[in-house]
Amino acid sequence: MTTDAELLAAVGRLAARLLRSEGSEPVRAAWPATEVESALGLALPAQGRPAGEVLASVAALLEAAPAMAGPRFWNQLFGGRDLVATAADMLASVANHSLYTYRAAGPLVVVEQLVLARMAALAGFDAGEGTICPGGSVSNLCAVVIARGEAIAASREEGVDGRACRIYASAEAHYSVRKAAMTAGLGRNGCRDIPCDAQGRMDPTALDAALTEDRAAGLTPVLVAATAGTTVRGAFDPLPAIADVCARHGVWLHVDAAFGGAMLLSAQTRGLLAGVERADSLTWDAHKVMGVPLLCSALLMRRRGHLAAQLGETADYLFQCDDAELNPGTRALQCGRRDDALKLWALWQHQGDAGLAARVETLRAQALRLSDLASAHPRLQLAEAPPSLTVCLRTPGADAAAVCDLLAAERRQLVGHGLIGGERIVRVAIVDPSHDEAALHALINDIDDATQRLALGPPQTWARLAGHSGGLS
Amino acid sequence: MTTDAELLAAVGRLAARLLRSEGSEPVRAAWPATEVESALGLALPAQGRPAGEVLASVAALLEAAPAMAGPRFWNQLFGGRDLVATAADMLASVANHSLYTYRAAGPLVVVEQLVLARMAALAGFDAGEGTICPGGSVSNLCAVVIARGEAIAASREEGVDGRACRIYASAEAHYSVRKAAMTAGLGRNGCRDIPCDAQGRMDPTALDAALTEDRAAGLTPVLVAATAGTTVRGAFDPLPAIADVCARHGVWLHVDAAFGGAMLLSAQTRGLLAGVERADSLTWDAHKVMGVPLLCSALLMRRRGHLAAQLGETADYLFQCDDAELNPGTRALQCGRRDDALKLWALWQHQGDAGLAARVETLRAQALRLSDLASAHPRLQLAEAPPSLTVCLRTPGADAAAVCDLLAAERRQLVGHGLIGGERIVRVAIVDPSHDEAALHALINDIDDATQRLALGPPQTWARLAGHSGGLS
Numbered sequence: 037m038t039t040d041a042e043l044l045a046a047v048g049r050l051a052a053r054l055l056r057s058e059g060s061e062p063v064r065a066a067w068p069a070t071e072v073e074s075a076l077g078l079a080l081p082a083q084g085r086p087a088g089e090v091l092a093s094v095a096a097l098l099e100a101a102p103a104m105a106g107p108r109f110w111n112q113l114f115g116g117r118d119l120v121a122t123a124a125d126m127l128a129s130v131a132n133h134s135l136y137t138y139r140a141a142g143p144l145v146v147v148e149q150l151v152l153a154r155m156a157a158l159a160g161f162d163a164g165e166g167t168i169c170p171g172g173s174v175s176n177l178c179a180v181v182i183a184r185g186e187a188i189a190a191s192r193e194e195g196v197d198g199r200a201c202r203i204y205a206s207a208e209a210h211y212s213v214r215k216a217a218m219t220a221g222l223g224r225n226g227c228r229d230i231p232c233d234a235q236g237r238m239d240p241t242a243l244d245a246a247l248t249e250d251r252a253a254g255l256t257p258v259l260v261a262a263t264a265g266t267t268v269r270g271a272f273d274p275l276p277a278i279a280d281v282c283a284r285h286g287v288w289l290h291v292d293a294a295f296g297g298a299m300l301l302s303a304q305t306r307g308l309l310a311g312v313e314r315a316d317s318l319t320w321d322a323h324k325v326m327g328v329p330l331l332c333s334a335l336l337m338r339r340r341g342h343l344a345a346q347l348g349e350t351a352d353y354l355f356q357c358d359d360a361e362l363n364p365g366t367r368a369l370q371c372g373r374r375d376d377a378l379k380l381w382a383l384w385q386h387q388g389d390a391g392l393a394a395r396v397e398t399l400r401a402q403a404l405r406l407s408d409l410a411s412a413h414p415r416l417q418l419a420e421a422p423p424s425l426t427v428c429l430r431t432p433g434a435d436a437a438a439v440c441d442l443l444a445a446e447r448r449q450l451v452g453h454g455l456i457g458g459e460r461i462v463r464v465a466i467v468d469p470s471h472d473e474a475a476l477h478a479l480i481n482d483i484d485d486a487t488q489r490l491a492l493g494p495p496q497t498w499a500r501l502a503g504h505s506g507g508l509s
Numbered sequence: 510m511t512t513d514a515e516l517l518a519a520v521g522r523l524a525a526r527l528l529r530s531e532g533s534e535p536v537r538a539a540w541p542a543t544e545v546e547s548a549l550g551l552a553l554p555a556q557g558r559p560a561g562e563v564l565a566s567v568a569a570l571l572e573a574a575p576a577m578a579g580p581r582f583w584n585q586l587f588g589g590r591d592l593v594a595t596a597a598d599m600l601a602s603v604a605n606h607s608l609y610t611y612r613a614a615g616p617l618v619v620v621e622q623l624v625l626a627r628m629a630a631l632a633g634f635d636a637g638e639g640t641i642c643p644g645g646s647v648s649n650l651c652a653v654v655i656a657r658g659e660a661i662a663a664s665r666e667e668g669v670d671g672r673a674c675r676i677y678a679s680a681e682a683h684y685s686v687r688k689a690a691m692t693a694g695l696g697r698n699g700c701r702d703i704p705c706d707a708q709g710r711m712d713p714t715a716l717d718a719a720l721t722e723d724r725a726a727g728l729t730p731v732l733v734a735a736t737a738g739t740t741v742r743g744a745f746d747p748l749p750a751i752a753d754v755c756a757r758h759g760v761w762l763h764v765d766a767a768f769g770g771a772m773l774l775s776a777q778t779r780g781l782l783a784g785v786e787r788a789d790s791l792t793w794d795a796h797k798v799m800g801v802p803l804l805c806s807a808l809l810m811r812r813r814g815h816l817a818a819q820l821g822e823t824a825d826y827l828f829q830c831d832d833a834e835l836n837p838g839t840r841a842l843q844c845g846r847r848d849d850a851l852k853l854w855a856l857w858q859h860q861g862d863a864g865l866a867a868r869v870e871t872l873r874a875q876a877l878r879l880s881d882l883a884s885a886h887p888r889l890q891l892a893e894a895p896p897s898l899t900v901c902l903r904t905p906g907a908d909a910a911a912v913c914d915l916l917a918a919e920r921r922q923l924v925g926h927g928l929i930g931g932e933r934i935v936r937v938a939i940v941d942p943s944h945d946e947a948a949l950h951a952l953i954n955d956i957d958d959a960t961q962r963l964a965l966g967p968p969q970t971w972a973r974l975a976g977h978s979g980g981l982s
Contacts, residue, residue: 040592041525047596048521051603052514069611069835072619078854080627084861087593094597094855098604101615105605112613114845117605119513120560123520124567126599129802129852130524131571132578132590138542139917140585142574146545154553170643170804171843181692195671195696198664211822212844218819219654219842221694223668268826323845329602330847331643346691349684353740353927353936356910362542369692370644371685372587372796374803379602381551382567388557437829444612454826463826 038087046088047126050095055119057099058106063447067100076100102450105468107475111450113267113295116468118327124382125329128375135168135373136365138358145362148377151384155320156336158300160313166336167343167367168376172294173212175319175335176261178347178369180216182317182337183259183288185346192346198222202250205261206230206238206273210292213261222258235423236269236456238262240277247285259288264309265296268454268463270426272296275311283314291315294333296424298325302393305400308424313338325399325425325467326392328379343367398469399425402476406464409480416484419461428454428461429483433491436460442486449482511560519561520599523568528592530572531579536920540573549573575923578941580948584923586740586768589941591800597855598802601848608641608846609838611831618835621850624857628793629809631773633786639809640816640840641849645767646685648792648808649734651820651842653689655790655810656732656761658819665819671695675723678734679703679711679746683765686734695731708896709742709929711735713750720758732761737782738769741927741936743899745769748784756787764788767806769897771798775866778873781897786811798872798898798940799865801852816840871942872898875949879937882953889957892934901927901934902956906964909933915959922955 038046073079076097085093103109105116133141135148152166169175180203185192188201198221205213207229217227228250230243247257260282262273275291282289291312297320299305300312312318315338322332337343348366360366365373387395406427410418419428431439436453437460443449454463462483511519546552549570558566576582578589606614608621625639642648653676658665661674671694678686680702690700701723704715720730733755735746748764755762764785770793772778773785785791788811795805810816821839833839838846860868879900883891892901904912909926910933916922927936935956 040528041521043592043596044521044524044528045518046521047524047599048514048517048519051517051520051600054600054603055513055517064615066612067616069619069831072616073623076616078616078620078623080623080854080857081861082863084859084864087596087859090593090855090858091596093858094600094851097616097620097851098600101604101606101617102613104607104613112607114605114607117603119516120563122603122605123516123560123564125602126520127524127527127567127571129595129598129602130527130590131574132587132595132802133574134577134585134587134803139539140575140577142537143540143545143549143551143570144574146542147551147570150546150551150553170647170847171845173842173844174643174647177692177842184694191671191694191696192691193697195674195690195699196694197670197672198668198694199670201668210844211824211827215820215822215842217668218665219650220692221657221664221669221671223664224666226668321845329605330607330845331843347688349688351684353925354684356925357914358542369646369650369688370804371646371683372644372794372803374643378567378570381553382563384553385563385566386557386560388554390555391557441830452826452829 043087043091046091050091053095054098058103062103062106062108063444063450064100064103065447066444107471108449110464110479111452113324113465114330114467115465116327116470117329118383118386120386121328121379121383125379128378133375135375135377136363136371137355138362139356144375144378145364147381148364151377151380152334152336155334159318159336161336161338163340164336164338165340165343166334167364169333169335169369171331172319172321172333173215174369175333176212176292177216177219178335179290179317179319180220180259182342182346183290184220186288186342187256187258196221198226201256201258202226202228203259203261204228204230204243204246204257206232206263208232208236208266208269208271209261209263210267210294213292236266236271238273238278240274240281243278244281247281247287257285257287259290261290261292264291264293264312265424267295268426269428269456270422270424272308272423275309279311279314289315290317292319294319294321295324297321298396299424302396304397322380325396326383328383332376332380395469399466402471403427403466406466406476409476413480413484415487416480419456425466427464427466428456429464430461431483431487434487436462438490439483439486442490443482449479516560516564519564523564526568527571531576535576535579535581536917536923537573537576538920539917580944581922583937583952584925586797586938587803587940588938589800589943590802591856591859593859594801594852594856598852601851606848608848608850609836609844610828611835612829617848617851618837620854621837624850624853625807625809628807632791632809634809634811636813637809637811638813638816639807640837642806642808642842644804645792645794645806646688647842648806649685649765650689650692651808652763652790652792653693653732655815655819656763657693659761659815660729660731669694671699674729674731675699675701676732676734677701677703677716677719677730679705679736681705681709681739681742681744682734682736683740683767686765709739709744711746711751713747713754716751717754720754720760730758730760732763734763734765737764737766737785738897740768741899742901742929743895743897745781745896748782752784752787762788763790765792767792767794768797770794771869772897775869777870795853799856801856805849805853868942872939875944876900876939879939879949882949886953886957888960889953892929898939900937900939901929902937903934904956904960907960909935911963912956912959915963916955922952
């Protein structure tokens with residue numbers, strides 16, 4: 037019989053073990069999907085199993101899954117962790133509040149408001165407000181829905197002909213913008229791709245022309261989604277010029293800074309987002325660069341009132357007391373809302389403004405350092421000067437995707453690839469400040485080594501030589 | 510200097526303390542919102558604070574917030590917890606996987622598929638599939654978007670005139686259905702309220718008439734959302750008759766069983782959902798009745814393929830390897846997805862099918878027991894025989910809302926209220942099997958006592974007499 041206290045103590049020990057295993061075995065063997073259920077004994081049982089035994093299975097399962105942190109992980113726009121934020125998130129799971137009403141969540145509502153107000157202020161939204169969404173895709177969707185309601189007043193109550201509406205994003209924007217257009221009834225084609233310059237930034241002149249063309253065709257431009265930190269290149273669309281275009285056409289400006297929002301935390305980097313204070317709304321994912329656990333996406337609004345005006349519903353059985361102001365469920369797409377604010381508040385308490393600024397500066401310095409290493413490298417090539425926190429490398433003589441796959445199969449590095457102007461490159465995401473000089477060197481050396489071997493022959497040979505089944509095609 | 514292991518050990522101890530405080534102080538003092546920031550020292554600092562100190566603040570904050578579990582909590586459709594599920598969720602925060610690709614989440618993708626397949630099978634969707642969403646509102650929204658795409662083939666690519674589309678739900682359905690209509694571009698009025706019978710169940714004849722009328726008017730019926738377990742009364746819409754109507758009109762049948770889905774876990778209660786196997790889609794929140802932490806809403810589909818066909822996007826930088834089947838991000842509204850499956854898998858391992866069935870049977874027995882206590886009570890009245898897991902009580906001589914507020918202000922019980930046919934009643938949610946006979950008696954006695962006192966005079970008198978500032982209006 038395991039007591040509650042014993043079980044929770046075991047959670048602490050298993051969590052510590054998980055952290056250690058990320059250091060000692062940072063790239064784990066990939067399991068062929070077809071073997072997972074039987075090999076790991078995952079089948080759901082008719083009769084229950086003892087708590088301690090289940091917890092051990094959970095830990096074993098997590099250690100069999102890819103490690104999402106540690107010195108060899110560069111594969112997503114999140115990585116590493118601030119352990120205080122993680123600890124707060126663990127306690128949020130225990131406390132299990134739903135952030136919809138003050139009656140249900142009390143002071144935790146104020147906690148969410150505090151972090152949102154600070155983020156809004158950093159964006160120059162001094163009279164703004166916000167809501168924390170389960171991911172940047174949901175934040176972007178909410179922005180589209182709100183902008184649609186503002187552009188076409190009848191849409192909230194009466195609906196809208198989505199075929200006559202358009203939103204605009206650069207050709208290198210995140211796919212969630214297109215998905216938001218589809219969800220909101222505009223269709224995927226309702227999201228118009230605006231061409232980029234050679235650095236992957238939206239061309240404001242092309243945006244201007246598209247808006248003029250669509251207006252002339254009788255279409256209603258609903259929202260322009262500029263990107264601050266594109267997924268592959270880390271590029272920042274030119275916000276001042278885009279804001280000018282939006283102002284001229286009277287169109288809602290949304291900035292998808294899911295990846296790049298953290299650049300606002302340091303005076304050294306916030307210039308990348310110059311002009312953001314003119315945006316109407318902003319997506320900023322704290323679970324990416326800032327090191328809090330998934331998910332924590334802030335949707336920030338320059339003006340108060342839009343969230344409730346477009347997303348609010350009355351519900352007699354839920355919103356029973358307190359000002360609407362204190363009931364964040366009136367400003368959200370969701371009803372029940374996990375407390376994803378507490379971990380961000382804990383991070384801020386632990387780091388302070390100064391620590392968060394230093395974090396971003398460290399990451400930027402690491403990106404520049406990796407960029408220097410690549411520039412100076414005899415064989416690898418830097419694809420472009422990194423605008424922010426992704427570094428893109430050419431692997432001459434070998435396909436960059438094959439390089440990534442080989443590194444994963446050989447359990448050396450987890451890193452992904454992308455396209456720049458049709459050319460496939462290795463994309464390194466620099467989001468974990470614990471990655472030190474040695475980690476950067478190991479990464480460069482491993483990419484170089486894989487590239488050289490692949491240049492000699494087909495990848496199958498090398499994967500087999502390395503004695504791994506791979507499982508990652 | 511706190512080591513990682515020490516910090517995580519502290520998490521275990523603080524979590525245990527939080528559990529104890531739910532027992533010793535189950536209804537906490539309510540903080541006036543204006544005092545929270547300074548009284549609890551919540552302001553975000555310029556310089557960071559030590560980890561241990563922040564963690565202590567987090568714990569203090571959680572103990573100052575309302576307790577969402579424990580013997581006096583009957584206020585939401587979730588309550589209590591299965592501690593093994595909670596423990597798994599805590600470890601999920603540490604491991605921090607994103608369930609979008611097999612490369613990123615490996616075996617955890619299979620874990621999600623296993624729990625979804627079991628839930629789908631329980632719904633009679635033997636060839637089905639599913640996805641876990643951050644809450645029932647998102648699940649319902651996805652169902653509307655998918656049904657819209659199936660009803661009007663061009664809508665996914667070209668968009669749709671939402672003004673010409675309709676969805677249908679009972680007048681007692683959850684507000685998220687109306688919000689989904691708004692989000693999808695149909696407008697709030699695009700959700701048509703279908704009248705209910707005296708027991709709060711959708712009238713299939715009225716549904717039939719509405720569909721006929723709308724078709725004749727040239728409108729496109731997109732989806733019927735039947736409710737299995739309404740929020741206040743716990744009523745179940747008559748699925749066989751509704752499925753007949755949907756089949757006759759060729760309309761997508763969605764069942765919002767966010768609350769009632771758990772009734773499928775026991776042979777004794779699954780009859781409430783008879784006919785669900787004819788639905789096209791189903792929302793079932795495991796974070797409600799089943800005791801896993803927020804959020805864990807399963808959207809289940811009777812047929813494979815609809816999720817990816819309507820929600821899928823290509824993303825070269827993300828979906829880089831493995832079959833689409835193994836990349837659940839192709840079947841989701843979100844991009845990054847917190848691992849909300851692991852806790853449910855852990856619950857199932859701990860309880861087994863048998864334990865989950867027993868859980869539901871215990872809850873149903875408690876609801877009937879409370880209903881008997883109310884029926885036999887000399888003053889309180891049972892508003893109606895409870896269809897499932899909510900019990901609605903009349904408080905003759907006092908306003909039910911005032912009764913709930915008084916009980917909260919006096920820190921005796923947390924329970925909410927609702928409307929049945931315009932009459933305000935106390936709604937007791939029976940979702941925590943650890944509520945024993947004594948807890949049921951205490952609840953009845955406290956409701957009776959508050960009712961009697963309120964019947965004597967204005968609530969202000971009593972709140973002041975009790976010596977509490979209240980803070981809950």
